[in-house]
Amino acid sequence: MPRLRLAEPLVMLATVVQWLALSMLTGAVVGVGCSVFLHLLFATEGHVYAVPLGVQMSLLVVGGFANGLLLHYGYRLSRSGYSDSPIVAVNEQRGRMPFRTLWVKPVAALITLGCGGSAGKEGPCSHIGASLAAGIGRVLHLNPELRKRLLACGVSAGFASVFGTPIAGAIYGVEMLAIGRIRHDFLFPGIVAGVTAFQVSKYLGVPYPHYHIAFISDFTELLFLKTVLIGILCGAAAWVFVELLQQARRLFGRLRDRYVLWPPLVPLLGGVVLALLVMVVPSDYLGLSLPIMERALHGETMPYLGFLWKALLVAITLGSGFYGGIVTPQFVIGAVLGGAFAHLLGLAPALGAAVGLVAVVASASNAPIAAILMGIELFGADSTLYVAGACVAAYLIIGHRSVYPAQQIAFSKS
Amino acid sequence: MPRLRLAEPLVMLATVVQWLALSMLTGAVVGVGCSVFLHLLFATEGHVYAVPLGVQMSLLVVGGFANGLLLHYGYRLSRSGYSDSPIVAVNEQRGRMPFRTLWVKPVAALITLGCGGSAGKEGPCSHIGASLAAGIGRVLHLNPELRKRLLACGVSAGFASVFGTPIAGAIYGVEMLAIGRIRHDFLFPGIVAGVTAFQVSKYLGVPYPHYHIAFISDFTELLFLKTVLIGILCGAAAWVFVELLQQARRLFGRLRDRYVLWPPLVPLLGGVVLALLVMVVPSDYLGLSLPIMERALHGETMPYLGFLWKALLVAITLGSGFYGGIVTPQFVIGAVLGGAFAHLLGLAPALGAAVGLVAVVASASNAPIAAILMGIELFGADSTLYVAGACVAAYLIIGHRSVYPAQQIAFSKS
Structure with missing residues (x-):
C-alpha cells in the first residue's frame, strides 16, 4: 500500500x-x-x-x-x-x-x-x-x-x-x-x-449603522427577473459614472497641459466648477452623502436623476485632482437609483435601494462576490437571492471598465 | 472631448x-x-x-x-x-x-x-x-x-x-x-x-430542510480563533477522507490488475468488504447518512470517531467502483466531527456541527467561497463570521488534494 x-x-x-x-x-x-x-x-x-x-x-x-x-x-x-x-x-x-x-x-x-x-x-x-x-x-x-x-x-x-x-x-x-x-x-x-x-x-467606537429591509421570503422567478432588471439599470448607471469620471480626468488633464497650469491650480479649478454646480445641484450630493443614502434605504422617494448629480459631482471632485474614496459614491448612486426606480417594477423603494447599492459596487468595482456578501452582511441572509442576480447582471453590463484604472483583466466577461 | x-x-x-x-x-x-x-x-x-x-x-x-x-x-x-x-x-x-x-x-x-x-x-x-x-x-x-x-x-x-x-x-x-x-x-x-x-x-415538491442554529451575535476575536481551530480540524479530517478515498481506489485498482478480474466483480468485492464492516460499524453511516447529520445539527452528542467511519465506508464504496455523489459525505463528516469536538472548545455542539459541515466542503472540494455562502444560506447571516474563518483555514490545510481528481490547480495556495 x-x-x-x-x-x-x-x-x-x-x-x-x-x-x-x-x-x-x-x-x-x-x-x-x-x-x-x-x-x-x-x-x-x-x-x-x-x-x-x-x-x-x-x-x-x-x-x-x-x-x-x-x-x-x-x-x-x-x-x-x-x-x-x-x-x-x-x-x-x-x-x-x-x-x-x-x-x-x-x-x-x-x-x-x-x-x-x-x-x-x-x-x-x-x-x-x-x-x-x-x-x-x-x-x-x-x-x-x-x-x-x-x-x-x-x-x-x-x-x-x-x-x-x-x-x-x-x-x-x-x-x-x-x-x-x-x-x-x-x-x-x-x-x-x-x-x-x-x-x-x-x-474603538467606530459606528456601523444597521439596516432593516423587509425582503419578502416568498421569492419567485418573476421577482428574480425584476432584480436582474435593477441590476441592468445599475450596471448602466455604473457605466455612466465610470465614463463621467474618465472624461473629467481627461478634461482637467488637457486643461493642465494646454495652459501649462501649476498643478495645484487644477483642483482649485475643480473647486470652482463644483462651487458653481452647488448653486443648482442639491447639497445632499456633497461630501459622503450618507444622509441621502440612508433616506433611500429607509424607503423615502428618491429623484430619478439623483444618481446623475452624485456621479457628476464625484467625477469633477476626483477628476480634477481632489483625493477621496470611490466606493461610498457607488453606494449612494446605487441606493438613490434603486430607490427611485423600484416602484416602476412594483418593488418596495427600500428594497430597490438596498439591491441597487450592492449592484453598483459589483459593477463599478468589478467585485460581484464581495458585493453579494456585502448585501448579506448589511441586509441579512434573506437578501441573498435578491442581491445575487442584480450583482452579476450589473457586473456584466459594465463590461471591462472600472473605477480603478489600474485593475487588469484576468478573464474576459463575454 | x-x-x-x-x-x-x-x-x-x-x-x-x-x-x-x-x-x-x-x-x-x-x-x-x-x-x-x-x-x-x-x-x-x-x-x-x-x-x-x-x-x-x-x-x-x-x-x-x-x-x-x-x-x-x-x-x-x-x-x-x-x-x-x-x-x-x-x-x-x-x-x-x-x-x-x-x-x-x-x-x-x-x-x-x-x-x-x-x-x-x-x-x-x-x-x-x-x-x-x-x-x-x-x-x-x-x-x-x-x-x-x-x-x-x-x-x-x-x-x-x-x-x-x-x-x-x-x-x-x-x-x-x-x-x-x-x-x-x-x-x-x-x-x-x-x-x-x-x-x-x-x-415540484423536493423537500429542503431548514436548520436553526443559535449563533451568538456577540462575536469576539477569541471566538474567531476557535472557529479557525475547528477549520483546521476539519481540514485535517478532509485530508484523511481524500487520502482514504485515493488509497481505496488504488487498492481495488491493483486487485483488478493483479488478478485480471472481470470489472463488475470489483464493486461486488467492495460490497463484500462493506458487508463485513457493517457488522462492526453502526449502520448510521450507510447510504446518505442524513439522519445522523441532522442529529448533529440539532446538537446531539456525536462520537469522536464517527467521521472516520463515514470516511472509511465512503472510501470503500466509491473506491471499489460503486457510483455516488461525494458532497453529502463531506456534510456528514463535517457535521459529525464539528459536533463531537465543539464542546472541547466551549462551543455549542450544534454550532460546531454547522461550522464543520461547511468547512469540510470548503476543504475537500476546494470551494471556500461556495462553502461560506452555503453556511449563510443554510444557517442565516449570523453564521457569516463563524463559517468564514473555518472555511478558509480548512481550505488551506488540505493543500492541493481534492475529492475531484480532475480538478486542476489554477493558483497554488502557499
Missing part, C-alpha cells in the same frame, strides 16, 4: 499559523489606523450640508487648492518612485508602497470631504491598510511574495474596517485587485485581517 | 439577454431532471437503516454487482470517447459529454444508495445537469465557448437543485472546476440557472 504523504498538511499547518500571526498583527494595526481616520472624518465631515451657500462655495475652492498643494508637494521628497496605488503595489511593485501615503492620502481625504468635495471614505482606509502592511513587511524583512500577500491583507483589513462588513470587506480587497478573478491564496490572510480590523474598530 | 464608447455596454446587454434565455432554459430543464431523480432517491433510500443485518449485508453485495454491471456495460456502445466528468467536459472537451450519462449515472446512484452504499446525491445531479446542458448546447448548435459555459451552467443548476441553496450551489458549480480560481464569466449564467433550477425543484 502506498505511503501516506504527511508533508503537505504539515506545510499547510505552518502556513496557517504563520498567516494567523501575520494577519492578526496587520489587521490590528490597520484597525487602529482606520479607526483614528474614521473618528477624525466623522468629526469634520457633514457640517457642510448645513452652512450657507456662500460658505459652501468658498470651502470647495479652498479645499481644492489645499488638496492640490498637499498632493503636489507631499510626495516631492519621496524618492522611491513607487506608485501609491495598492493595486499596482500588489501586482507590480512586489508589495512595496511609499510609506508617506499613510498620512498624505488620509489628510487629503479629510480636506476633500470636510470642504464638501463629493467622494468616499474607502480609498484612504485602503491606503492606510496598504501602507501600514507594506511597512510591516519591510520591518519583518519578508520576501516579495509574502510582502505582496501582506499588502493585500492590509487592503482587506482597511475595507473591512471602513465598510463594517468584515467578510465582504476582506473579499472586496482581494477581488478588486484584478477583473474576473479572486486569488484564493489571498483569502485566508484577508479574512483573518478583515475580522481582526473590524473587531478592533468596533472596540 | 473624446467620444463616449457605446458599443461595449450594448454588447454586454446582448450577452445578458442571451444568457438570461439560455440559462433559464437550462435551469428549468435541469431542475425538472434533478427533481425526478431526487423524488426517486428519497423513495428508495433510507429503508436500509431499518432492515435486519443479514439483509443489509446481502443488499450491499448485490448492489455492488449491479453497479459493476451497469457501469461496465452502460457505456459500452458509446463511441464518442468523451469522459463523463463535468470538470473534464468544461476544461478539455469543449462542453461535450456522452448523453448516456443522463440515465446511467443516476440509476447507478439509486442502486448504490438504495442498497446502502455510503455516498452522496450531488454527483448524479451534477451529471444530470451537465449532460442535459451538453444536449441543449448540441441541439442549439452553439459554438465551443458557449457550450462550455452552458455546461458549467448546467452543473451549477444541478448543485443548486440538490443542495437547496441556489447561490452557493451555483457558485460551487463554478468554483469546483479548478483549484484556486472562480471564473467570473461563469457567474451570471450559473446564478440564473441555479435560481431557476431551485425554484423549479421547490415547485
Whole structure:
C-alpha cells in the first residue's frame, strides 16, 4: 500500500499559523489606523450640508487648492518612485508602497470631504491598510511574495474596517485587485485581517449603522427577473459614472497641459466648477452623502436623476485632482437609483435601494462576490437571492471598465 | 472631448439577454431532471437503516454487482470517447459529454444508495445537469465557448437543485472546476440557472430542510480563533477522507490488475468488504447518512470517531467502483466531527456541527467561497463570521488534494 504523504498538511499547518500571526498583527494595526481616520472624518465631515451657500462655495475652492498643494508637494521628497496605488503595489511593485501615503492620502481625504468635495471614505482606509502592511513587511524583512500577500491583507483589513462588513470587506480587497478573478491564496490572510480590523474598530467606537429591509421570503422567478432588471439599470448607471469620471480626468488633464497650469491650480479649478454646480445641484450630493443614502434605504422617494448629480459631482471632485474614496459614491448612486426606480417594477423603494447599492459596487468595482456578501452582511441572509442576480447582471453590463484604472483583466466577461 | 464608447455596454446587454434565455432554459430543464431523480432517491433510500443485518449485508453485495454491471456495460456502445466528468467536459472537451450519462449515472446512484452504499446525491445531479446542458448546447448548435459555459451552467443548476441553496450551489458549480480560481464569466449564467433550477425543484415538491442554529451575535476575536481551530480540524479530517478515498481506489485498482478480474466483480468485492464492516460499524453511516447529520445539527452528542467511519465506508464504496455523489459525505463528516469536538472548545455542539459541515466542503472540494455562502444560506447571516474563518483555514490545510481528481490547480495556495 502506498505511503501516506504527511508533508503537505504539515506545510499547510505552518502556513496557517504563520498567516494567523501575520494577519492578526496587520489587521490590528490597520484597525487602529482606520479607526483614528474614521473618528477624525466623522468629526469634520457633514457640517457642510448645513452652512450657507456662500460658505459652501468658498470651502470647495479652498479645499481644492489645499488638496492640490498637499498632493503636489507631499510626495516631492519621496524618492522611491513607487506608485501609491495598492493595486499596482500588489501586482507590480512586489508589495512595496511609499510609506508617506499613510498620512498624505488620509489628510487629503479629510480636506476633500470636510470642504464638501463629493467622494468616499474607502480609498484612504485602503491606503492606510496598504501602507501600514507594506511597512510591516519591510520591518519583518519578508520576501516579495509574502510582502505582496501582506499588502493585500492590509487592503482587506482597511475595507473591512471602513465598510463594517468584515467578510465582504476582506473579499472586496482581494477581488478588486484584478477583473474576473479572486486569488484564493489571498483569502485566508484577508479574512483573518478583515475580522481582526473590524473587531478592533468596533472596540474603538467606530459606528456601523444597521439596516432593516423587509425582503419578502416568498421569492419567485418573476421577482428574480425584476432584480436582474435593477441590476441592468445599475450596471448602466455604473457605466455612466465610470465614463463621467474618465472624461473629467481627461478634461482637467488637457486643461493642465494646454495652459501649462501649476498643478495645484487644477483642483482649485475643480473647486470652482463644483462651487458653481452647488448653486443648482442639491447639497445632499456633497461630501459622503450618507444622509441621502440612508433616506433611500429607509424607503423615502428618491429623484430619478439623483444618481446623475452624485456621479457628476464625484467625477469633477476626483477628476480634477481632489483625493477621496470611490466606493461610498457607488453606494449612494446605487441606493438613490434603486430607490427611485423600484416602484416602476412594483418593488418596495427600500428594497430597490438596498439591491441597487450592492449592484453598483459589483459593477463599478468589478467585485460581484464581495458585493453579494456585502448585501448579506448589511441586509441579512434573506437578501441573498435578491442581491445575487442584480450583482452579476450589473457586473456584466459594465463590461471591462472600472473605477480603478489600474485593475487588469484576468478573464474576459463575454 | 473624446467620444463616449457605446458599443461595449450594448454588447454586454446582448450577452445578458442571451444568457438570461439560455440559462433559464437550462435551469428549468435541469431542475425538472434533478427533481425526478431526487423524488426517486428519497423513495428508495433510507429503508436500509431499518432492515435486519443479514439483509443489509446481502443488499450491499448485490448492489455492488449491479453497479459493476451497469457501469461496465452502460457505456459500452458509446463511441464518442468523451469522459463523463463535468470538470473534464468544461476544461478539455469543449462542453461535450456522452448523453448516456443522463440515465446511467443516476440509476447507478439509486442502486448504490438504495442498497446502502455510503455516498452522496450531488454527483448524479451534477451529471444530470451537465449532460442535459451538453444536449441543449448540441441541439442549439452553439459554438465551443458557449457550450462550455452552458455546461458549467448546467452543473451549477444541478448543485443548486440538490443542495437547496441556489447561490452557493451555483457558485460551487463554478468554483469546483479548478483549484484556486472562480471564473467570473461563469457567474451570471450559473446564478440564473441555479435560481431557476431551485425554484423549479421547490415547485415540484423536493423537500429542503431548514436548520436553526443559535449563533451568538456577540462575536469576539477569541471566538474567531476557535472557529479557525475547528477549520483546521476539519481540514485535517478532509485530508484523511481524500487520502482514504485515493488509497481505496488504488487498492481495488491493483486487485483488478493483479488478478485480471472481470470489472463488475470489483464493486461486488467492495460490497463484500462493506458487508463485513457493517457488522462492526453502526449502520448510521450507510447510504446518505442524513439522519445522523441532522442529529448533529440539532446538537446531539456525536462520537469522536464517527467521521472516520463515514470516511472509511465512503472510501470503500466509491473506491471499489460503486457510483455516488461525494458532497453529502463531506456534510456528514463535517457535521459529525464539528459536533463531537465543539464542546472541547466551549462551543455549542450544534454550532460546531454547522461550522464543520461547511468547512469540510470548503476543504475537500476546494470551494471556500461556495462553502461560506452555503453556511449563510443554510444557517442565516449570523453564521457569516463563524463559517468564514473555518472555511478558509480548512481550505488551506488540505493543500492541493481534492475529492475531484480532475480538478486542476489554477493558483497554488502557499
